[in-house]
Amino acid sequence: MEQHTQTTETKKSEKWFDKNYKFLMLVPIMVTLLCVVYLGFFYSQNHGFILKDVSLSGGTTVTINGDIDVQKLESALSQEYQGNIVFRKLTDMRSGKVLAVVVETSVEADKIKADIEKVLGFQLTSENSSIEFTGSNLSNNFYNQLVIALLISFVLMSLVIFFLFKTFIPSIAVIFAAFSDIVMPLALIDFLGIRVSAAGIAAFLMLIGYSVDTDILLTTRAVKKREGTLNKRIFGAFKVGILMTLTALFAVLPAFFIVTGLPDSFRQIFLILAFGLVADIINTWLTNVGIIKWYCMKKGIT
Amino acid sequence: MKLHWRIWLLIIVLIICALLIAPPQLLFQKGVVIQSVEKNSTEYNQSLRSGMIITSINSMNINNVQDYNSAVSKIFTGTNESIKITITADKTNFIFFGNNQLNILVKDISKTRIKTGLDLSGGARALVKAANKTLSESEVNDLIAITNERSNGYGIKDITINSVRDLSGNNYMLIEVAGATTSDLQDLILSQGKFEGKIGNTTLFVGGKDISHVERSGQLAGIEGCSETSTAVVCSFRFPISLTEEAAQRHAAVTGNLSIDPQNPQYLSQKLDLYLDDNLMDSLLISKDLKGQVATQISIQGSGSGKDRAEAIKNAQKEMNKLQTILITGSLPYKLEIVKLDTISPTLGREFTKNLIILAVVVFVLISLVLLIRYRRIKITSAVILTMFSEAFITLGIAAAISWNLDAPSIAGIIAGMGTGVNDQIVIIDESISNMESSLKERIKNAFFIILGAFFTIIAAMLPLFWAGAGMLKGFALTTILSVSVGILITRPAFSEIIKKIMKE
Numbered sequence: 171m172e173q174h175t176q177t178t179e180t181k182k183s184e185k186w187f188d189k190n191y192k193f194l195m196l197v198p199i200m201v202t203l204l205c206v207v208y209l210g211f212f213y214s215q216n217h218g219f220i221l222k223d224v225s226l227s228g229g230t231t232v233t234i235n236g237d238i239d240v241q242k243l244e245s246a247l248s249q250e251y252q253g254n255i256v257f258r259k260l261t262d263m264r265s266g267k268v269l270a271v272v273v274e275t276s277v278e279a280d281k282i283k284a285d286i287e288k289v290l291g292f293q294l295t296s297e298n299s300s301i302e303f304t305g306s307n308l309s310n311n312f313y314n315q316l317v318i319a320l321l322i323s324f325v326l327m328s329l330v331i332f333f334l335f336k337t338f339i340p341s342i343a344v345i346f347a348a349f350s351d352i353v354m355p356l357a358l359i360d361f362l363g364i365r366v367s368a369a370g371i372a373a374f375l376m377l378i379g380y381s382v383d384t385d386i387l388l389t390t391r392a393v394k395k396r397e398g399t400l401n402k403r404i405f406g407a408f409k410v411g412i413l414m415t416l417t418a419l420f421a422v423l424p425a426f427f428i429v430t431g432l433p434d435s436f437r438q439i440f441l442i443l444a445f446g447l448v449a450d451i452i453n454t455w456l457t458n459v460g461i462i463k464w465y466c467m468k469k470g471i472t
Numbered sequence: 473m474k475l476h477w478r479i480w481l482l483i484i485v486l487i488i489c490a491l492l493i494a495p496p497q498l499l500f501q502k503g504v505v506i507q508s509v510e511k512n513s514t515e516y517n518q519s520l521r522s523g524m525i526i527t528s529i530n531s532m533n534i535n536n537v538q539d540y541n542s543a544v545s546k547i548f549t550g551t552n553e554s555i556k557i558t559i560t561a562d563k564t565n566f567i568f569f570g571n572n573q574l575n576i577l578v579k580d581i582s583k584t585r586i587k588t589g590l591d592l593s594g595g596a597r598a599l600v601k602a603a604n605k606t607l608s609e610s611e612v613n614d615l616i617a618i619t620n621e622r623s624n625g626y627g628i629k630d631i632t633i634n635s636v637r638d639l640s641g642n643n644y645m646l647i648e649v650a651g652a653t654t655s656d657l658q659d660l661i662l663s664q665g666k667f668e669g670k671i672g673n674t675t676l677f678v679g680g681k682d683i684s685h686v687e688r689s690g691q692l693a694g695i696e697g698c699s700e701t702s703t704a705v706v707c708s709f710r711f712p713i714s715l716t717e718e719a720a721q722r723h724a725a726v727t728g729n730l731s732i733d734p735q736n737p738q739y740l741s742q743k744l745d746l747y748l749d750d751n752l753m754d755s756l757l758i759s760k761d762l763k764g765q766v767a768t769q770i771s772i773q774g775s776g777s778g779k780d781r782a783e784a785i786k787n788a789q790k791e792m793n794k795l796q797t798i799l800i801t802g803s804l805p806y807k808l809e810i811v812k813l814d815t816i817s818p819t820l821g822r823e824f825t826k827n828l829i830i831l832a833v834v835v836f837v838l839i840s841l842v843l844l845i846r847y848r849r850i851k852i853t854s855a856v857i858l859t860m861f862s863e864a865f866i867t868l869g870i871a872a873a874i875s876w877n878l879d880a881p882s883i884a885g886i887i888a889g890m891g892t893g894v895n896d897q898i899v900i901i902d903e904s905i906s907n908m909e910s911s912l913k914e915r916i917k918n919a920f921f922i923i924l925g926a927f928f929t930i931i932a933a934m935l936p937l938f939w940a941g942a943g944m945l946k947g948f949a950l951t952t953i954l955s956v957s958v959g960i961l962i963t964r965p966a967f968s969e970i971i972k973k974i975m976k977e
Binding site: 233235262269270279296297298299300301302303304305307308311312314315316318319320322323326327329330331334368369372375376378379380382383386387390394406409410413414416417418420421422424425428429431432433435436439440443 | 591594596599638639640642809810811812813814815816817818819820823824827828830831834835838839842843846880881883884887888890891892894895896898899902918921922925926928929930931932933934935936937939940944945948949952
């Protein structure tokens, strides 16, 4: 009896899926388009696709160990630096302890160091603080190269996908999903006003590699294997793929909720990966799935 | 139990990696390792060098830094007497006399060969390029050789200098130092070290080019004497240098035209001025006997000061070393520019390292739980955990073998690699438990098509990072690629055999 209800349930959802998959497919495409428009707008406002942090725009990051009075620093320095300064606390969530205070500005290391010392009333030494300076020429160079690296990455990934499937439509579907996996987190990061570091861009590269495995799984199962019905194969792939993305999320999320006292570069990598993985769920299981189903029906692969 | 060769391969590789990460000779090694030896100290002259392992001092066994410190405080009781010291290092006895402290720095022997990067262990780092000039690869290599030579003279310890190349073909010099400050680094890099000897406006010799030999120690080189003023002590040093034939001829021509100083008839009317980076450093009187002579040997003098005699001698010694180094290596034909300069506090780095280890454990436990909930089978979950652990462990083993410094991005790569590794195993498990129409072998072959696809896309995505951004994110790319490669070549094949075994039961 139970078995019977289950089959009717499955049949019902299968029918619903057969009827609506083309519509569902459009949702992430619309979202991607919206993100692209937003990024265009963002570009016209900020002359770049991201807000760069000092590792990409040049300047100094001072990390002062321990729980420093940020308010005091902020009120003393904000006026002089006129928005050209950012303060941030690095907190370990488990103990609630402030590990360090991070100050970012585009000025040279010596100046900001002296200014902070004046406010705090003690010397910044290599024991109690870290100071990182990047010249603006180098950081511009970094940025340009990382963007080129991102493009090369994308092209290489596309070649691998074409080589793997050797058919146009399924390959394009995967590549489009990878594209959306980058565009969506990028738009979100910009929307949230997060300043992206060099490590952050590396995370986007990683995303290219990280997010396509579920798409490969889906396409392989749907197009290459001929056991069971198409819908069954897709549903099977879905069950596995979701578990894959879930475990990947479990690998990157603890850095935000459980162990937070980590280097900024490290946490940004994981934040972008997390955004990308969530984007990948809808891109793979709405868009890519739709395109593949459509393709298989046309080609008579059932 | 008969095991498939793939499982044996995994076991063997794991054992090799364990030996690479923590070699038994390190685990059972007693003593302290010498971090640095003060140049020109008695200890240095006795050939004690950094990297040697001290096992005893005056028959007291040294197992760690505490032992070392207590031994040193027992030997030197503050009486300033000369005491005979016998240090056993690398199984050799070094015997000398000392009176207040040892001029060496020691640290505990590390039990593993895993090295952490600058952002986790602390230190200073500078990325250097030539100002207004693109350096060729060979120029960068010359620059590195010169800087290495100079770093000794400048007293900077534990330095590593590498060349890095970026995507647009720029070559940089990357200097990393544990423990030094940025001002030390700036000193080392930014002083061009142009040394000139001039009489009037005529240049007699230039450091590096016109000098055939510099006497670094021995009877003629060293501290000459000290004089005290009310506030400081100044010690002067001298050392001889040999000029090339060409420079000596120039000396003869120029001094031949000089007259004898009427006020000071022992000397010639003009002095030999020594310039360092265009700053007048010293002016030497020229003896009248040298007039018109083809002099190949010249004595260079200088001084160092300090608040007491010991400090003045130390500073004079340091100055002398600097000068000698510059005279030997010569100046750089271009100005250098520091494009990136970081000092990282070791304190925060330790905190980060601790948290990264905790994070890895948390990720490990969470993923295991998810899989246990999904599959509800201890055996399958344990197989996944074992594989995940093996991948991270083998990656660390390779990092130890190639002496890779693990920085925060490298560790991010390992953890992200753990995530993809699990993904692949899920595909294998799923292919094995579902879809019973085709043979198990066939199904695992299917799984490997997907895994290979995912593998090549990750490699393709990470490859450009090796060069982009002067290699600053190389670690991330390297560990990611390593861990997925370890996965595809070693752990995944073994895992599929394990799963086959579990399925057959």
